[in-house]
Amino acid sequence: MKAGPASLWRDRLAFDARAAVLLCAVLAALPLVITGPYAQGIILVSMYFAILSLAWNALAGYTGQFSLAPAAFAMLGGYTTALLDFYWHVPLVLAIPAAIVSTALLGLVLGKLVLNLSGPYLSLTTLAFAEIARVVIGNSHEFTRGDQGMHVATLTESRLAYYYIFLAALVLVLAVLYFMLRGRLGRFMTAVRDDAIGAESRGIDVVRVKMIVFCTSCAICGLAGSLYGTFSQLVSPELGLLQQTGLVLAMVVIGGMGSLTGSVVGALLVYLGSEWLRELGNVQVIVFALLVILFARWVPGGLWSAAVARIGRKQA
């Protein structure tokens, strides 16, 4: 990465954005080559995870808040839509945005709770929240049919159409995050991550930054969960399993914590890899848990930083 005359942050973000656009273009063109619905479905689900990964990366990678609740918020978003559809027959056009709103509000509450907590306390509390949510939903048989899950309406029966719906959502989320990161908020986010006390003493409203990012991240998870629910026409507490959060963590760590493209790449690689490994003999979680540990320990910047370093060396 050539060191420009001014801001490295700016340059890196721009590079990241260009790469993300390229990646989305590739994804848009992919169904021309990959025509089977099964394969398309796999990429579709990895886009679901990509959205979750972006949300978690914004919160953890850029702002340093290591929440363990992304899958839980996806589940909550899915259930919001499912409940609205099931009990009040709310059309999806309203039920899906409602999921965004509900998870944003829940994120507001949880965010306020964890505001003054740091590091392990924050992770513990979000873990507790995630598990409580999952257990409560799983046990509320009268309302949510418990572990069996609930049926949800769908936007369309066409898998290809859903492929592009998810891609559109991915692009939307990328755009939202890019604009957040590009301005002052992005700088303040990393400042809070690197040194919250220092950030405060320089005049940054740390509380406001944390709350904005927390709510946005939760809302994005809610959107993903809601869309996924309408796609698979089912929501169940399994959406919120800690194992799913673990998968998201793996995707971001392996892809690269400090970049948008890295999260998407990580999601694609990990999910595609896990499907392939599933066929090999159900070892996918083992492999990826191992990879997470290896990456965290020895390649903490993920694939993205390795790639950027490569490119930097070539240019030098």
Add this chain to the structure above:
Amino acid sequence: MNLLVVDELSKRFGGVAAVNGVSFEVREGEILGLIGPNGSGKTTVLNMLSGFLPPDAGRITMDGRDVTRMPPAGLAQAGILRMFQMTRVFTRTSAFDNLLTAGMARGLSEAESTRRAQSLVEELTLGPVQHLDAGQLSGGQRKLLEFGMCFIEAPRVAMLDEPFAAVHPVMREVMAKFIRARHEQGATFLLVSHDMPIVVDLCQRAVCMNAGRVIATGGVHEVLRDHQVIEAYLGETHEGDEPPTLEVST
């Protein structure tokens, strides 16, 4: 003219009064030294002045405005900026970007921040390392960076907490030069330091604390010759002894 007025500030921890009715003023355009032996309460006072600790009693006024319970971010916006003893910089961002972020945090536009950051980098001799992550800088370079972050937008009062502790003499000179240059332009400083030669060199007035109270205020030379101050630092003196001095003749 009094810029910052501290009035009867107090703070207890458990049963101990760490700060007990401390009062002093920081006048506009001066460098005020806050001195005192270890445990005298200087850092606690500083933490209260920078919004990290709420006082149990007393008032802090700035430009006539009561800022006693303002949080750190608000104080920074009002122009009360603080440097930490253990340097606080944004470790995983480049040094240049640190300055940029600090500028934008104070309300500057990105373009203006960039301009100022570029000249600060020159002044602080951080040119060669400006694109390294702040975490990779040496201790002295980090201190200089933190300086820059405080000064990218002129503060009303800059509070420096032991800025010269464990710093290479060459860096020290750069910092001292920086402080003097800004001072000449009218900046106001509150300098907490153990380093007597530096205090004598830079400060016009001094406030000495011991055991939570102010024991002397005045011109820096008279404070350092005050026998209560000397006792606080060196222990008791006896009648008839050659009076010790805290000033080192150079």
Add this chain to the structure above:
Amino acid sequence: MLRLSLDLLANGLIYGCFYALMAVGLAMIFGVLKIVNFAHGEFFMIGAYTYVLVALNFSVSPWLALPCAAIGGAALGWIVERLLMRPLYAGYASWGFMKDEYAVVVTFGLSLLLVNLVDKVVGPYSYKGPALIETSRFALGPVMLTGQKAIATVVAVFIMIALALFLKKSVWGKQIQAVAQNRLGASLAGIDATRTTSLIFAISGMLAALSGALLAPLVNPSPDVGSFPAIKSYVIVVLGGMGSVWGAMIAALIVGVSEAFFSVYGSYDYRDAFGLAILVLVLLLRPQGLLGQKGRDV
């Protein structure tokens, strides 16, 4: 009514002892490294499996299988610390994690790894662990116990006392306390801080493994058997005050008893959510727990 309450109290205290065994290790790790080990439940699980598999496959007395579990847990703890925990002491790392984040990611990953590894290698079915004593129910005063519960409790208490003595009296124990209080100071005083930390991890693993082994006959281990005890441990450590061993012991008893009462008088299904709710409440209202220390460092 009274009989039920006494029975619940006794059971609560009994389970509290097991929880204490498990939570104390977590408290120690936090005291020294200021991190939470999210794989703690898996040490419990490994201990349970080691005990069961050794006893069943090698036809040894369960009493011999216990120390095997202990050794297994200790070994795992030691290895984890040596291989994975070094970055916690390192300084700055570009593109890298800060300490807390690293610990979360790595231990969380480790947790998933271990659960799925055991699931793959041993199988997802639960095992019946052989009891230490094959006594059926007997009455101790107003309380009904099984031989296993009674003996396991005695062993647990014994281990706790041994641990307390170790920490207070032995050279290593004192080194642990020194490192927990002030890592830099301890190493300046000549204590090998990294070796001590490895020791702490080993002890923590051993205690959790023993906890798993003692409970194996009662809970029938499956690969994810460790997740609920882990959550309880987090609740206990937070309640007792992060880093406080005594706090963890007291909090463990409190949690054991309140859980027993809640599961009968409250709701059985939600008893785990109850524990988590306690955790959230404590973190919000009194983050330093019962015996921990408050602090916002500037």
